[in-house]
Amino acid sequence: xxxxxxxxxxxxxxxxxxxxxxxxxxxxxxxxxxxxxxxxxxxxxxxxxxxxxxxxxxxxxxxxxxxxxxxxxxxxxxxxxxxxxxxxxxxxxxxxxxxxxxxxxxxxxxxxxxxxxxxxxxxxxxxxxxxxxxxxxxxxxxxxxxxxxxxxxxxxxxxxxxxxxxxxxxxxxxxxxxxxxxxxxxxxxxxxxxxxxxxxxxxxxxxxxxxxxxxxxxxxxxxxxxxxxxxxxxxxxxxxxxxxxxxxxxxxxxxxxxxxxxxxxxxxxxxxxxxxxxxxxxxxxxxxxxxxxxxxxxxxxxxxxxxxxxxxxxxxxxxxxxxxxxxxxxxxxxx
Amino acid sequence: xxxxxxxxxxxxxxxxxxxxxxxxxxxxxxxxxxxxxxxxxxxxxxxxxxxxxxxxxxxxxxxxxxxxxxxxxxxxxxxxxxxxxxxxxxxxxxxxxxxxxxxxxxxxxxxxxxxxxxxxxxxxxxxxxxxxxxxxxxxxxxxxxxxxxxxxxxxxxxxxxxxxxxxxxxxxxxxxxxxxxxxxxxxxxxxxxxxxxxxxxxxxxxxxxxxxxxxxxxxxxxxxxxxxxxxxxxxxxxxxxxxxxxxxxxxxxxxxxx
Numbered sequence: 001x002x003x004x005x006x007x008x009x010x011x012x013x014x015x016x017x018x019x020x021x022x023x024x025x026x027x028x029x030x031x032x033x034x035x036x037x038x039x040x041x042x043x044x045x046x047x048x049x050x051x052x053x054x055x056x057x058x059x060x061x062x063x064x065x066x067x068x069x070x071x072x073x074x075x076x077x078x079x080x081x082x083x084x085x086x087x088x089x090x091x092x093x094x095x096x097x098x099x100x101x102x103x104x105x106x107x108x109x110x111x112x113x114x115x116x117x118x119x120x121x122x123x124x125x126x127x128x129x130x131x132x133x134x135x136x137x138x139x140x141x142x143x144x145x146x147x148x149x150x151x152x153x154x155x156x157x158x159x160x161x162x163x164x165x166x167x168x169x170x171x172x173x174x175x176x177x178x179x180x181x182x183x184x185x186x187x188x189x190x191x192x193x194x195x196x197x198x199x200x201x202x203x204x205x206x207x208x209x210x211x212x213x214x215x216x217x218x219x220x221x222x223x224x225x226x227x228x229x230x231x232x233x234x235x236x237x238x239x240x241x242x243x244x245x246x247x248x249x250x251x252x253x254x255x256x257x258x259x260x261x262x263x264x265x266x267x268x269x270x271x272x273x274x275x276x277x278x279x280x281x282x283x284x285x286x287x288x289x290x291x292x293x294x295x296x297x298x299x300x301x302x303x304x305x306x307x308x309x310x311x312x313x314x315x316x317x318x319x320x321x322x323x324x325x326x327x328x329x330x331x332x333x334x335x
Numbered sequence: 336x337x338x339x340x341x342x343x344x345x346x347x348x349x350x351x352x353x354x355x356x357x358x359x360x361x362x363x364x365x366x367x368x369x370x371x372x373x374x375x376x377x378x379x380x381x382x383x384x385x386x387x388x389x390x391x392x393x394x395x396x397x398x399x400x401x402x403x404x405x406x407x408x409x410x411x412x413x414x415x416x417x418x419x420x421x422x423x424x425x426x427x428x429x430x431x432x433x434x435x436x437x438x439x440x441x442x443x444x445x446x447x448x449x450x451x452x453x454x455x456x457x458x459x460x461x462x463x464x465x466x467x468x469x470x471x472x473x474x475x476x477x478x479x480x481x482x483x484x485x486x487x488x489x490x491x492x493x494x495x496x497x498x499x500x501x502x503x504x505x506x507x508x509x510x511x512x513x514x515x516x517x518x519x520x521x522x523x524x525x526x527x528x529x530x531x532x533x534x535x536x537x538x539x540x541x542x543x544x545x546x547x548x549x550x551x552x553x554x555x556x557x558x559x560x561x562x563x564x565x566x567x568x569x570x571x572x573x574x575x576x577x578x579x580x581x582x583x584x585x586x587x588x589x590x591x592x593x
Contacts, residue, residue, distance in 0.1 A: 053431045079433040089424035093356040105348045106434040108341060134359060150428070 006031040006158050006189035007052065011061035014047050021047040023213035024061065029189055029206070031157070034180075036204030037193040040304070044213040045193035046086065049162045052191065053083045066158050079107065082151035083160045088143035089150070092136035096127050096146050099135060100153055107154040114153070121149040125179065141172030148179065159183065161192045165199060177202055197299060201225075209307060216307050228298040228306045230255065231272055233279055235265040238289030249286045253278050342435035349442025353416060354449060363412060367454045371405050375461045378525065386526050391556065395470075398462040399479075399551035400524030402455060403544060406483050407515050409451040410491030413443040414507040417498030426587070437584045444491035451487040455480060471557045479554030482568060486547050489572040490515070492579035499586045523548045543571040 007029040014022040022044045029035035037045045050056040052065055054074040063070045068077040090099045097118050104114025122131045125145040135143060144164070151159060161180070165173040180203055184190055194200050200207045201221045209217040209224065217224060235258075237246060246265055247258045253275075255268035269275045276293055283290055357363055378401055383393035420426045420439070429439050459467075469476055494511055501507040521535055522528075522544035528536055539545050550568035552558035561567075 050427075055427060055430050075433065078431060081431065083428065083431040085424045085427050087424035089428040091352060091425065092423075093359045094352060098352075098355070102348055102352055103428075103432065106345055106429070106432045106438075108433060 005029060005064070006033075007035060007063075007065050007191055009048070009052065009061065009063040012048065012051060012058050012063060013060035014044075014051060014056065014058055020213050022051070022058070025210065025213070025215055027063075027191075027208055027215070029191060031189050032184065032187045033205040034184055034190040034192060034203050036200035036207040037191065037210055038195070038197065038200045038207050038303070039193075039210035040195060043210045045210055046162055047213075048210070049083075049085075049160050049191065049193060053081055053160050054078055079154065080156055081158050081160060082154060082156040083162075084148045084151040084164055085162045086166065088140075088147040090135050090143060090146050093134060095132050095134055096122060096138070096142075097131040099146060100150055103150045103153045109154065117153055117155075121152060125149045126175075141168055141175075144168055144172065144176065145179075148176065152183065156188070158189045159191070161190060163193055163195065166195070173199075197303060198297075209303060211304065211308055217303075224303065225298055228302050229268060231269050231275075231295060231297050233267045233269060233275060234292075234294045234296055235267060235279065235283075235290060236263075236292040237265060238291050242288045245286055246283055246288050249282045249288070250279060253282065338435070342438060342441075345434045345438035346441040346445060349438055350445040350449075351442075353412075353443050353446035356416075357450065363415075366411070367409070367450045368457055371401075371454050371458045372461050374401055374405065375458055375465065379465050382525070387530070388527060391558075392466065394462065394466045395468065395556055396527075396552075397525065398458070398467045399555050400522075400548045402458050402483055403486065403548045403551060404519040404524050405454050405458060406451055406487035407490045407519055407544065408511075409454060409487045410444070410447050410494035411508055411511050412450060412494075413440075413447055413491045414494035414498035414501070414511055415504045416443050417495060418501060418504040418507040421499065422503070430587075436588055437580070440492075440495050440580070440583050440587055444488060444495060447491040448484055448488055451484055455483055469555055471553075471555055475554045475557075478565075479551055482547070482550060482554065482565070482572070485569065485572045489575035489579070492576050492583060495583040496579050496586065499583055518542060519544050543568075543575070546571060 005028050007027060009025060009027040012022050012025040025044065025048055027035065027048070037048060039045050047056065051058045052063055052070055054070050054077055057071055065077055066080045068080070070077060091102070094102065100118035100121055101114045104117055109117065122128050125148070127142060127145060127149070130138060130142060135146065138146065148161070148164065151161070164180070165176055168176065177199070180190060180192070192200070192203055204221065206218065206220055207224055208215045217227065235246070237243065240263060243260050243265060250267055251257050255270050258265050258267040267279065272295065276295060280290065280293065378397050379394050383397070386393055388396035417440070426439070497511050498507045501510055521531070521539050522542045523539060524544060528539045528545065531539055546564060547568040549558070549560045550565040553560045553564060
C-alpha cells in the first residue's frame with residue numbers, strides 16, 4: 001500500500017510532556033490529490049505536518065511519504081518534499097532571487113539549475129519585478145508567495161502547506177489558491193492544513209477533520225457538509241405570527257420543514273442557486289412580509305458543533321489566538 | 336565523499352548568506368568595527384595610567400588581552416542569527432531540506448571568522464597608532480593571529496548553543512554577555528593576575544581566557560610563559576569547539592526551542 005499512496009500515516013502518536021498532540025492519527029492521500037487537514041489551532045495539524053516532513057519523530061505509529069519512511073528514510077525523503085510553514089520562512093536580508101537560489105543549492109540541484117528555477121518561479125509567482133529587492137521590503141502577501149515558491153524549488157512530488165493563507169488578504173489568498181491548483185494539475189500531491197472550511201472546500205479532494213489529536217471525520221467536502229447539514233436561509237419575517245404559514249409555503253422547496261430558531265425562520269436548502277429568489281417568491285405569493293433574508297453556509301464552528309458537540313473556539317481557547325501570526329509564538333509549533 | 340562535499344558546499348552557501356547580511360543591515364557592523372576601537376582607546380587611556388604592568392607599557396600589555404576579549408564576543412552574531420532563524424521559521428525550512436545537518440551552524444560560525452578577522456585588523460591598527468609594538472618573530476605573530484581566530488571560532492560555537500537554546504535574540508545576547516563578561520575580566524586580559532584578591536586569583540589562573548591571553552603575549556611580545564601555554568590555548572580552543580559543536584548540532588537536529 002505504501003507505494004501506491006503519496007502520503008500514508010497509520011496510528012501516529014505524539015505527546016509533549018503531559019499534552020497529547022496526536023492520539024492515533026491515520027491519513028491517506030493518493031498521488032496527485034489534495035488532502036485537507038481541517039481543525040482549530042491546537043488540534044494537532046501542525047504536529048502532523050512536522051512529523052510527515054521529518055522535523056519531528058513520532059512517539060508511535062508509522063508514516064510514509066512518496067513511498068519513504070519518514071523516520072528511517074528521512075534523509076532521502078527531504079529531497080522529495082517541499083514545506084511552506086505557517087510563517088514566511090524566508091531571509092529578510094536576501095533578495096527574492098537570492099532566497100530561492102539558496103534553497104535550490106541546499107536541495108543540491110545540478111549546477112545552473114538553482115538560478116534558472118529561481119527565475120522561473122519568480123515569474124510564476126508574479127515576483128519578477130521584485131526579484132532583486134531585499135525581502136524585508138516585501139509585503140506580507142509577497143513574502144507568502146516567495147515562501148511557497150521556495151517550497152517548490154525542487155519541483156517536489158509532495159508538498160506540505162501549513163495554513164498557507166492565514167493572515168493574507170482575500171486577493172492574495174485567491175492567487176495562492178490558483179497557484180496550488182496549478183501544481184496539483186501537474187501531478188503534485190498536496191497536504192494542506194487550514195482553519196477555514198471554504199479553503200478546504202475549494203482545494204481539497206478529501207478532508208480529514210482533526211480535533212484534539214484525533215481524526216473525527218474524513219471524506220469529501222460534500223460528504224462533510226452533508227453531515228453538517230448543508231446550506232440554509234435565515235429569513236426574518238415582518239411578523240413572527242406568520243411563521244406557520246411561511247413554513248408551510250416553503251416546505252416544498254426546503255430540504256426539511258423550516259423551523260423558527262431565535263425568532264428567525266431557518267430553512268435548509270438543497271442547492272444554492274436561485275434559493276433566495278424562490279423563497280421570496282413563495283412568501284410573496286402567500287402575502288408574507290420579509291425583513292431580511294440571508295444565505296448561511298456551514299462554518300468550521302458548525303462542523304465542530306455537529307461532529308464534536310463543542311464549538312471550535314473552545315479548542316482555540318486552549319491553543320493560541322486564531323489570527324495571531326506573530327512569528328514570536330514559536331512555541332505553538334514545538335509544544 | 337559525496338556527503339562531505341555537500342557538507343562543505345552547504346556550509347559555504349550559508350556562510351555567504353550570513354555575510355551578505357552585514358553590509359545590508361549595517362547595525363551589526365558597529366560591533367566589529369567601532370566597538371573594538373572604542374574599547375582599545377578607553378582601556379588604553381582611561382585605565383592605562385592606573386594599572387601597573389611590570390615589564391610592559393600598558394598598551395603592550397592590553398592589546399593581546401583586549402583582542403582575545405573581542406574574539407570571545409565575536410560569536411554573538413551567530414547567537415543572534417540563529418535565534419532569529421528559529422523565531423522566523425527558517426530553521427524549520429532548513430531542517431526540511433536535504434542539506435547537511437551541521438551546515439547552518441557551520442555556515443554561521445565560519446562567517447564569524449571573517450568578521451573576527453576584520454576586528455583583529457582594525458584593533459591592531461588602532462593599537463599600533465596608540466603605541467603598541469610587536470616584539471616577536473613574524474612566524475609567532477602569524478601563529479598568534481591564527482590562535483585568535485581559532486579561539487574566536489570556539490566561542491562562536493558557544494554562542495551557537497546559546498542562540499539555539501534561548502527564547503529570543505535579546506535573551507541570547509544577554510546570556511552570552513553574562514557568562515563572557517566576568518570570564519574575560521577575571522583573567523589576565525586587563526590586569527596582572529597577581530593584583531587580584533585570593534579567590535579571584537585562583538579562578539583567573541585556571542581560566543582558559545588567561546591561558547589564551549598569556550599565549551598571545553608570548554606570541555606577540557615574546558613574554559615568558561610556561562612551556563605548554565600556547566599548546567594549552569590551542570587545546571582549550573579545540574576542546575571548546577568540539578564540545579559545543581556536538582551540543583549545538585544535537586540541539587539543531589531536535590530543534591527543541593525551549
